[in-house]
Amino acid sequence: MLRIRGTTYHFRRIVPPALRSTLKQREIWVSLKTGYQNEARKRASLLHARTTELFDETSRALAEGQERHAVPHMRDALRDLHRLLDAPIGIEEMPLPASRPRPRPQNMRKIPKMQSKPQPLLLSEALTRFVLENPHASADTKKATQRAVELFLQAFGDAPVSIIGGEKAGAFRDLLFSLPASLGKRKSSLTLTEEAECAKKNGRPTLSGKSVKNHMMRLSALWNQLLQRELVTKNPWSGWSFETGSKTIRRGWSTQELQTLMTGDWPRSSVPESTFQLVTMIGAYSGLRLGEICHLRTEDLQTIDGIPCFVIRPHTDSGWSPKTDAGTRIVPVHSRLIEAGLLILKDTVDGPYVIPGLNTSKDGVRGTIFGRSFSTMKTRLGLPAEITFHSFRHSVSTQLRNASADIREIWIDRLLGHEATHKSQGTSTYLSGITTANLKQTVEAIFYPDDLFRKGWS
Secondary structure (H helix, E strand, O other): OOOOOOOEEEEEEEEHHHHHHHOOOOOOOOOOOOHHHHHHHHHHHHHHHHHHHHHHHHHHHHHHHHHHHHOOHHHHHHHHOOOOOOOOOOHHHHHOOOOOOOOOOOOOOOOOOOOOOOOOOEHHHHEEEEEEEEOOOOOOHHHHHHHHHHHHHHHOOOOOOOOHHHHHHHHHHHHHHHHOOOOOOOOOOOOHHHHHHHOOOOHOOOHHHHHHHHHHHHHHHHHHHHHHHHOOOOOOOOOOOOOOOOOOOOOOOHHHHHHHHHHHOOOOOOEEEEEEEEHHHHHHHHHHHHHHHHOOHHHHEEOOOOOOEEEEEEEEEOOOOOOOHHHHHEOOOHHHHHHHHHHHHOOOOOOOOOOOOOOOOOOEEEEEHHHHHHHHHHHHHOOOOOOOOHHHHHHHHHHHHHHOOOOOOOHHHHHHOOOOOOOOHHHHHHHHOOOOOHHHHHHHHOOOOOOOOOOOOO
16 A cells, blocks of 8 residues: 655555446555655555545445446546645544444533644744744855755655654765756756656766755754754754765965966856956955855945955845854955955945846845856866865965964954964954954955956956
């Protein structure tokens, strides 16, 4: 009666031979829409009772010699079975067919009704309650956690968080490693299991260990909240290994690689080439993350202690915030950016953002298409996988740590938005006392050949 295809259970029942010609069906297959055996058994029991009623009704109609139109139609019956599983009330709450109850003797004392048992918290409800409706969660956190949960729901269906354990977490991890790297970048009607089978059959690249780790870590962070609230007893998403082969070690840009990048042709995209030049130059001369650059607003360009600065801070109206608490910081504007006209750009752009020509996703994240176009350009130019846009932070960090001894380590950490490298009491107490002048001295130590960014963005 129970069959499993991929990660989903199905109900299967053979139609009695005497009824096959009438119902025009040899067997009944219905997806139970769950990957949990106990829940599948409950749903299968209900469908078994309903199909028994169908067979009895058909046999009775044939025995009584009723007209063919009075015989139940299998297509309608199957539609009813699917509707039964999709009903808004839980499958467990639907009563199974039973014989008529006996009348209760009048002289029996009425037994008071017991209070209804609280319904278990479903994974989809936990996502909404603790992530999507959390005013303190950033747009990136909401988007990434929702994506991880949606993949799990596609694979195994919704279920109470209290019964999701290591077995399901491990099965999800294995499934992620078998999914194509292009998943979500194109429209597809295939199930996740079918996507994995196609990727294996066609030899397509699958998700990297880093991508799998990111999905698992998002679920682990959600479970940590559930643990604190004592809604679960353990976190099945932590402690997994994600090493499947050689690991790509990210590094900074070499001068030759930057020369290749800045003289290459920007791919056709909704993002103009001038925006590519602007964003790239800011990244190279500040070490700002791509998301921080894309979300810069005109009011985030401020003069502090007489020094023009980028102010990286949360924007509650759009839901965006820096990656970490240390990411909220002040970064002086490099003199090369000022010479290129960045401060003038602030007063000439249309709209609230410093960087023009960037899309904003439905989740309030700017620059998604820019990131894809940048990766496309880098690949076409034959640049190695070890360097990405994030590599500008590696380049800045490397340059500053090899600069003169006048630049202190904690200034570099503050500039890049890192937690302090040295956790001494003095560092923890006085880190907030770093002056804007010291940060200006630090950022001015970033150096590139004069002709590297000659195109500018005008």
